[in-house]
Structures are given as C-alpha cells and as structure tokens.
Amino acid sequence: MAERSAGAHPVRHLILVLGDQLDLQAAAFDGFDPAQDAVWMAEVAEESTHVWSAQPRIAVFLSAMRHFAQELREAGRPLHYTRLDDQGNRCTLAAELGAAIERLQPAELVMTAPGDWRVLQALRAVAAAHRLVLDVREDRHFYATVREFAAHAKGRRGLRMEFWYRELRARHGVLMEGKEPAGGRWNFDSENRESFGAQGPQGVPQRVGFAPDQTTREVLALVRTRFGDHPGSLERFDWPVTRADALVALARFIDERLPFFGTWQDAMWPGEPWLFHAHISAALNLKLLHPREAVQAAETAWREGRAPLASVEGFIRQILGWREYVRGVYWTQMPRYAERNGLNAREDLPDFYWHGRVPMACLSDAITQTLATGYAHHIQRLMVTGLYALLLGVAPQQVHAWYLAVYVDAVEWVELPNTLGMSQYADGGVMGSKPYAASGKYLQRMSGYCKGCRFDPGQRTGAQACPFTTLYWDFLLRHEELLAQNQRMKMQVRNLARLPAAERDAIRAQAMRLRRHGGTP
Structure with missing residues (x-):
C-alpha cells in the first residue's frame, strides 16, 4: 500500500522503520524533510515464521506497527507501507525493500540500528545489491552505545x-x-x-489492560486467519500497542x-x-x-x-x-555467539513447551500462561522453563528459538543473551559466573507450585521424585569435572561427592528415562 504516489517527487532519503523502532524521535528521522524524504515499513510473513512465532507476539508487532503508521500520517511524513494481507506481498523484508527501491529510486537508505543481526545483514545486502548507501544511525533508546x-x-x-x-x-x-x-x-x-x-x-x-480498538481487532482477525496453526491464544490480548497506552501502563506500575x-x-x-x-x-x-x-x-x-x-x-x-x-x-x-554450546547440550526441546500439558505443576502453569498471554516474568523464564531445559540438556539453539517465538517482548538482541548465556550457560561463562542450576527445592521455596504437584522436590529418585531434582543431580554428575573448576559451584560439587555409587547410578538411570520420554515422567 504505497501511500505516496511513486515518482511524484524524487526521494532523497528512504527511512526504513522496523517493527521494533516505533519512535517518531528516532535518529533515522533526524533531518527529515517531507518534501524530499519518505518512510518505508513492511509487514512480512518471514518475521513470524523464521521462528514459529506465537500468535500474541505476532499481534503485538503488527498492531503496534499499524498504529505507528497512523502516527506517521498524522505527522505529515510520506509513508510507503505494505500490509501482510496486501496482494503481492513478497513475504520477506529483503524482497519488499528491493521492490520499494525499484519503485521509488531513493538516493540513500537511512535507518536506526536494528535489534537483530539477521535483519541488519539482510538489509545491508539489499542496499549493496542496489549500490545504495545504508546509513545506520545510533539507537537512542539506550543509555550507552x-x-x-x-x-x-x-x-x-x-x-x-x-x-x-x-x-x-x-x-x-x-x-x-x-x-x-x-x-x-x-x-x-x-x-x-x-x-x-x-x-x-x-x-x-489488577493489571491494567487495553481493550483492542478497531485497528487491533483487524490485526487479531488477520493473525487468526493467517497464523491459526501457530501456538498461543488471542482470547486475552490486551497489550499496549500505542505510546499513549504504554505511558499509562508505566504510570500505573509506578503508582500501584x-x-x-x-x-x-x-x-x-x-x-x-x-x-x-x-x-x-x-x-x-x-x-x-x-x-x-x-x-x-x-x-x-x-x-x-x-x-x-x-x-x-x-x-x-x-x-x-x-x-x-x-x-x-x-x-x-555476534554472530558466533548464537552458535555457542558450552555444555554440549544436544537434546530436543520437549513437545510440551508448545502446549503446556505436562504433569509438573510449575512447568504446566508457566507454559500455559506464556501461550495464553505471551508473558512470564523473569524468574519463571530463568528458573522454571529455562532451568528445566538446562538440566535436561536441551540444545541451546532450540531453547533460544522457543523464547524468541513465544514472548511478546522478544527481540533477538535481548532474548538471545538472556537465553543462551544467562539461562543455558551455553556461552561458557561470558555472562554468568556459574550455571543457574537448582533442584526442585528452589521452586518449593520460591513458589506455591509444589503444594499442588504430585512430585516431591526432596526426592532424587523413585516414582515421586521431582524431575527437577533428579535432573539437577544428573546435571552435576554429567558436568562434575567442569563444575569442580568453578569457585561458585564447589559446595554443590562437594555435596555430589557424598552420594554413594548406587545412588549415582539410580539418578543417571532415572534421568535417562526422562530424556527417552521427551522430558516427561
């Protein structure tokens, strides 16, 4: 949907705005002249399918983009905006940008630094293919460069x-x-x-929610139609998707x-x-x-x-x-960071991460909540879903893809280090001084989950043993040599040394059964 007739004026700067750059004061707009410059935005399927994004996350981005597009129009900034459901949508940012360049013939491309290495490389390649300068400007939404x-x-x-x-x-x-x-x-x-x-x-x-307006309702209908086979639900969708709503959400948090x-x-x-x-x-x-x-x-x-x-x-x-x-x-x-696997974890992510049907109360609650709302707070992410994947030995790239897919706040610059580094210790200690490994006793201390769960966090083996506890001791056994070199893990390794050989074998066997059954008892 080109909202400025192509060829009406020569385009000096084509300002590229991505779905996580919804700020009228962004550096990309410095020196903007509506008589010479134009803005380009595109909704493309690739951004919802390169990881199998959950419906709430897709809806947040699309609705926020469409609301921002209206702000641009009201600010008098010429806009070329492609909707996901426009006929002929080319499905990728690179293809859509290439078509816009052919149509508008800009002298230069300008953008604020993106939050995703993959996107930056793709847009740079398009600029190079068209022999155009891509001016990447500082993102001022941070205190430091x-x-x-x-x-x-x-x-x-x-x-x-x-x-x-x-x-x-x-x-x-x-x-x-x-x-x-x-x-x-x-x-x-x-x-x-x-x-x-x-x-x-x-x-x-009571949490402040924002009832979907007409724009958001159109997006929700589109997501249900186009991405109905993706995980998650839109029944409780009420996220802030405009700056005005975001300011209300901030004020309510501060006050309440x-x-x-x-x-x-x-x-x-x-x-x-x-x-x-x-x-x-x-x-x-x-x-x-x-x-x-x-x-x-x-x-x-x-x-x-x-x-x-x-x-x-x-x-x-x-x-x-x-x-x-x-x-x-x-x-x-980046980019090598994304491939790190410091603990040589190779297991597949359990299927229940995509539906939440699992007998452990903590995992069931955290995952079901995540799929319903697109949200879980940082300890649920680190010490429930992340901890279980760490202890089970899931390949960190699979864990990363899940976190990037399911949370409404997931942009790769923030999600990848949190998942691969902090949660999974896959970077070998670049971020964390030790793995965040804990047994079910931590969850019993910090939550009400264990009271309603059939597993006992105090048991390492047997039918009632909490899988977190079994896998915690198995994690120590599998990585004993590495962890013994870590000053902050020495006490846990000393506790491990007290286990008799028969119990070590029983822990290993029960952990192996868990892995054979996809992480489920």
Missing part, C-alpha cells in the same frame, strides 16, 4: 553486569548522592528475594506495583501471572517507551517517598543494568 560497551569489555575475561551497571549509574547520575550510590549501596538484591509464604500473594493490584516490586520480584505463585511486575518490557523493546522515562519515573517515586529504595533500585537495575548489558553482549559477540 555498543562502542562504549565494547570499550568497557575490552580485556575482561568475563562480562559481569554489575560493573557495567555501576559505571552507568555514576555516569548518568541515577540513584546517586554526589559520588556515592543512594543508601550507601549499589545493589539491594539481597533484600529482593522474598517468597510469598504459605498464604500466597496478598493485595496484588513498584512499592512492592523489589520484595517479591523473584517470587512465583500458581495462577498469578502478573504479580508486582511492570509488564512494560514489550513497550520498551518496541520503542513506545524510552528507558529514561521508566528510570526517571521510578527514581522520582523514591525521592518523593512513594516507593522504597530497594524496590526502586531493583527495578532500575533491570533497565539501566541488565537491559544495557545484554545489548552490549549481543552486539559485541
């Missing part, structure tokens, strides 16, 4: 988030009192690990959830997907929100006495610390 992270990382054996986080805090004056961190500490993580206890969560605010976020950010409870988390990561990654807006709103809440420092610091660390860090890891380590 990739070059700054590379300078920080130079000469370091491991890339630890905490050091980068402190550097950015000091540089940008976030939660600082002069040259010292607010409260005299950089990190309040030790205060942010409470469980809900036997009574479960109390006083959880932030005061309690820190205390229970690691806690889980069956049937409670939202808890005290922010639910704004998709809006941040689509660029509907700027991270500075979220960080400043949280810091202001603390300074005005509306939220405790531990909660505010924990939230800000996820954005100013973790978000900046994983982006730096991704762009300084």
Whole structure:
C-alpha cells in the first residue's frame, strides 16, 4: 500500500522503520524533510515464521506497527507501507525493500540500528545489491552505545553486569548522592528475594489492560486467519500497542506495583501471572517507551517517598543494568555467539513447551500462561522453563528459538543473551559466573507450585521424585569435572561427592528415562 504516489517527487532519503523502532524521535528521522524524504515499513510473513512465532507476539508487532503508521500520517511524513494481507506481498523484508527501491529510486537508505543481526545483514545486502548507501544511525533508546560497551569489555575475561551497571549509574547520575550510590549501596538484591509464604500473594493490584480498538481487532482477525496453526491464544490480548497506552501502563506500575516490586520480584505463585511486575518490557523493546522515562519515573517515586529504595533500585537495575548489558553482549559477540554450546547440550526441546500439558505443576502453569498471554516474568523464564531445559540438556539453539517465538517482548538482541548465556550457560561463562542450576527445592521455596504437584522436590529418585531434582543431580554428575573448576559451584560439587555409587547410578538411570520420554515422567 504505497501511500505516496511513486515518482511524484524524487526521494532523497528512504527511512526504513522496523517493527521494533516505533519512535517518531528516532535518529533515522533526524533531518527529515517531507518534501524530499519518505518512510518505508513492511509487514512480512518471514518475521513470524523464521521462528514459529506465537500468535500474541505476532499481534503485538503488527498492531503496534499499524498504529505507528497512523502516527506517521498524522505527522505529515510520506509513508510507503505494505500490509501482510496486501496482494503481492513478497513475504520477506529483503524482497519488499528491493521492490520499494525499484519503485521509488531513493538516493540513500537511512535507518536506526536494528535489534537483530539477521535483519541488519539482510538489509545491508539489499542496499549493496542496489549500490545504495545504508546509513545506520545510533539507537537512542539506550543509555550507552555498543562502542562504549565494547570499550568497557575490552580485556575482561568475563562480562559481569554489575560493573557495567555501576559505571552507568555514576555516569548518568541515577540513584546517586554526589559520588556515592543512594543508601550507601549499589545493589539491594539481597533484600529482593522474598517468597510469598504459605498464604500466597496478598493485595496484588489488577493489571491494567487495553481493550483492542478497531485497528487491533483487524490485526487479531488477520493473525487468526493467517497464523491459526501457530501456538498461543488471542482470547486475552490486551497489550499496549500505542505510546499513549504504554505511558499509562508505566504510570500505573509506578503508582500501584513498584512499592512492592523489589520484595517479591523473584517470587512465583500458581495462577498469578502478573504479580508486582511492570509488564512494560514489550513497550520498551518496541520503542513506545524510552528507558529514561521508566528510570526517571521510578527514581522520582523514591525521592518523593512513594516507593522504597530497594524496590526502586531493583527495578532500575533491570533497565539501566541488565537491559544495557545484554545489548552490549549481543552486539559485541555476534554472530558466533548464537552458535555457542558450552555444555554440549544436544537434546530436543520437549513437545510440551508448545502446549503446556505436562504433569509438573510449575512447568504446566508457566507454559500455559506464556501461550495464553505471551508473558512470564523473569524468574519463571530463568528458573522454571529455562532451568528445566538446562538440566535436561536441551540444545541451546532450540531453547533460544522457543523464547524468541513465544514472548511478546522478544527481540533477538535481548532474548538471545538472556537465553543462551544467562539461562543455558551455553556461552561458557561470558555472562554468568556459574550455571543457574537448582533442584526442585528452589521452586518449593520460591513458589506455591509444589503444594499442588504430585512430585516431591526432596526426592532424587523413585516414582515421586521431582524431575527437577533428579535432573539437577544428573546435571552435576554429567558436568562434575567442569563444575569442580568453578569457585561458585564447589559446595554443590562437594555435596555430589557424598552420594554413594548406587545412588549415582539410580539418578543417571532415572534421568535417562526422562530424556527417552521427551522430558516427561
């Protein structure tokens, strides 16, 4: 759907806007002249099929893109927009861009740096094939540039988030009192690990949802028709897909959830997907929100006495610390990073990750919730779905493809390091100082899942043994030599040494049966 008649004016700069670059103030628009320049956007099937994306994720991107297209029109920026259901849609970004170049004959292509190595390479190839300059500009939705992270990382054996986080805090004056961190500490993580206890969560605010408007309803109908065989459901779709809605979601989090976020950010409870988390990561990654807006709103809440420092610091660390860090890891380590497999994991991802029908209560709840909403909070991802894949020995590239497919906030720059590095330890310690390996006892301590589950997290073998616990001890056995060299794993390896040979054999045999049955008891 070309919304500016081809050939009406020569196009000086064709501004390429991707589905996760929905910001009228993006660097790609610097110097934009509506008399000479035009914007190009395209919905293509490839972005939903290169991994078998779940329906909520597809719908978030398409609806947000269409709403942003309307903002561009209202701002008077000439737009060439291809819809997924347009006749003759060429199905890939490269093909659609090539056709637009042939039609519009731009002098130059301009874009903000994308969040996906694959997409950048594809668009560069199109530009080169047409002998055009592709001006890739800095993404200003971050506090630091990739070059700054590379300078920080130079000469370091491991890339630890905490050091980068402190550097950015000091540089940008976030939660600082002069040259010292607010409260005299950089990190309040030790205060942010409470469980809900036997009574479960109390006083959880109702999550703000956004009823689909006409544009979103059209997208939902399209997704059901075009991608009806993809996983997930659209029955509960109510994500923010405009900047206005994203700002409401942020404000509601700051007012209603932030005061309690820190205390229970690691806690889980069956049937409670939202808890005290922010639910704004998709809006941040689509660029509907700027991270500075979220960080400043949280810091202001603390300074005005509306939220405790531990909660505010924990939230800000996820954005100013973790978000900046994983982006730096991704762009300084790609493309070889995506193929790493430091633990030589080779198992297939269990089928139940795509439907949630599995007897372990924690996995059933987390996966069913994920497919229904496109969301799970970070501990469900790391210590339920991710942990089980790690212990089972699933090939990390398969785990990565699943996470990229099912979550509405999944863009590769943030998802890949979180999955391959943090969750699966497949990068051999580039990100994490140790594998995040734990038994079912961790889940019993941090959630209410085990109370409603037929498996016993205290048993390693036997019919009632929790598969997490069996696989945890099998993981230690399989990687004993490697883990013995890790200072942070020595206590766990010493515990392993106390197991008699007969029990070791029983653990290995039960773990092997689990693998033969696709990870299901």
